[in-house]
Amino acid sequence: MSAFLRYLVAVSLVLFAVVMLESLIAGTVHHGRARMMLTLVVVAAGGTLIIADLVAPRTPWETRVGIAGSVATLAAVSISLLLIWTDLIRVANAWRAWWVLSGLSLTSAHILVLRRALGDKPWRLWARRTTIGGTLCFATLVIALTFRRDVLAPPGPFLLYPIWAALAVEVVGSLFLWFWARPDPQPVTIPWRAFRWGWYIVSPVLLLALGFYLGRVTAPGEGLFKRDAGALAAMSPQEIDDMVQLDLDRLRSIADSIASGQRRAVELRRTVVEAMKAQKRTVFTPDEDDALRSLFFTYLACRTALLRMATSYQDFTAVQDPARRQRCFLVGFAAGTVVFDASLAIVALCHDEPLVCDKLNEPEEAWGIPKMMFDRVHESVTQTKNAEVFEEMCAYYEERRSEWSRCGLDADDLSWLERALDHGIGAVRKSPLYGRGVPLRLVLEKVKQDAYTPVYAVQTLMSTWIGDTRIVRKKSSITRQQLEELRAKLEPGDVILERRNWYLSNAFLPGFWPHAELYVGTPEQVEKLGLRDEPAVRDRWDKFTTPGHDKEPQCILESISEGVSFSTLPEGCSADYIVVLRPRVGLEEKKKAIVRAFTHQGKPYDFEFDFFSADKLVCTELVYRAYEGIVHFELKKIMGRMTLPAVEMARKFTKEAGTAKQELEFVGFLDTPRGGDRAVWADAAMFCESAERPRAFGE
DSSP: HHHHHHHHHHHHHHHHHHHHHHHHHHHHOHHHHHHOOOOHHHHHHHHHHHHHHHHHSSSSSHHHHHHHHHHHHHHHHHHHHHHHHSSSGGOOOHHHHHHHHHHHHHHHHHHHHHHOOSSSSSHHHHHHHHHHHHHHHHHHHHHHHGGSSSTTOOOHHHHHHHHHHHHHHHHHHHHHHHHHHHHOOOOOOOHHHHHHHHHHHHHHHHHHHHHHHHHHSSSOTTEEEETTTTTTTSSHHHHHHHHHHHHHHHHHHHHHHHHHHHHHHHHHHHHHHHHHTTTTOOOOOOOHHHHHHHHHHHHHHHHHHHHHHHHHHTTTGOOOOOHHHHHHHHHHHHHHHHHHHHHHHHHHTTTTTTTHHHHHTTBGGGGTOOHHHHHHHHHHHOOOOHHHHHHHHHHHHHHHHHGGGGGGOHHHHHHHHHHHHHHHHHHHHHHHTTTOOHHHHHHHHHHTTTTTTTTHHHHHHHHHHTTTTEEEEEOOSOOOOHHHHHHHOOOOOOOEEOOOOOOOTTTTTTTSSSEEEEEOOOOOHHTTTTTSSSHHHTTTTHHHHHHOOTSOOOHHHHHHHHHEEEEEEEHHHHHHHHEEEEEOOOOHHHHHHHHHHTTTTTOOBTOOOOOTTTSSSSSSHHHHHTTTTTTTOOOEEEETTOOHHHHHHHHHHHTTTSSSTEEEEEEEEEEEOOTTTEEEEOOOOHHHHTTTTTTTTOO
């Protein structure tokens, strides 16, 4: 048994070294390699501990402890493998079990090793007993930490000081016994030689990997947000001013949606929890289920928009004009503060109701919401590190408060921003879940330095909030020539579906096709249709005929996070995949749809995805309302609300193509092959296939 375990450890270490070297050569550690390396480390560590438990026990008591320790080690290894390879990694109680079993395993092995120290003299015997006592105290205190509600929270002084004292006794005593009471070594056998050679091979590889790691973490890099350098710096002053104003208007709208959602969430939690307790139920009714998940989805949609907004201003220091740079910081920081406050509020409202947490942790495949999403939000906003970075940003804002009045914002907008920031900062700091132990004095000293800018703090906090959502700024796969070819195919009234890879707004939109827009035509085309004098068109004619930032004519109407807006063809179709569908209706019906669409221009985006109100619209709702009663689009119930994902428009064409009920005609499809960076023209069959592509296709 002992020989087998030593060979197993040696083989695991050698394989670990091979995988590590292969990763270093490849220059990357993908998810599969990481899991494999963790598995080999766990097996090697488990084998080593079992060897320590079972090798040459001298008394019956040691034999029993060794067997118990081996059982704990096997259980700890089993749970470790489940944590590595399954979704159990997100279950808090699984981590508690792993912590307890690992503590028992390590402690039993250490005690048995300590008992092998020589006790032939009173001072050696006393040192051995004292060290064993310190080891037991340390293990007991550390294991006790797992039974707290928040396992990751730092322990209080009443636990921290005894833990450090016990650890000091254990470490000092172990070193003392190692140097002055170690028994004579046993003769080396072949299994021991293999065991040692395994460690000899893996040690230099670990040192090499450590060197690479230290080099990576100490060198400046792109981090999670891969974007072209100086995105703001590349924009003209007018473009920055327009973006800041649009984002500020959008921020106010989102903040109102969040405030409304929070009020409804408080009332819903009260009524649902009271009803379940009164009726002694442990399951939600269908209406309660829909209401809970609907509110959570509203929060996720607002969160996504705010994160996208905040990331847009990460490189605000690249803006040369001081006043314009201040405006960029204020809008970006306000977006981050609002999302931090909203996230803490929803976590505080629900985290102590296990049934509600379980419900919000359920996946929603149609919308791309993964398992344990609520726990991810909980983890991201309650970490102490996040609190430290947030306080750093707050201190920067508060230290320069006198400067904000000179940033050039309208008095009403500046007043709203200051109120929103003051309220958000205060609410975050008052939250019982907000991280403690933040060194405010040191933070203030740091931000008072003239050379300090909070860019790294912004990037760090945003990276943690977003988690595993990747953002990449890249050129569209569709070339300018292809856009001109597309322009020649388009007619007023056409429906356009599009997709942009690596876009944060894809995060919680269902299916491969996340966005829909309406081609209303250029001003010349609209005038040729005789629509200029229609009241809805006439009232918006000046805005419609104003060229876009790229000096191109406006021709698309779409509902984006900034609201229902006109766009030029390059702006609206700067994508990786585009398809054009033409309603098979007469010219008069198309003219009616275009006029209807104009009536919605200027309305805000609907982060609640509520198709039963028209004061705010999502992208597909604009198309739906324009063609209501002309083309039938079937709504679907998703997360408690009737809605129309853009991918359902693609499926409508696929289902009806070639039948007497066909209402949409295929015009053209620009498709980017998987792994490619240039779009190609594809046929209707390929478009039909795209409707069932995974959401991450091409990313």
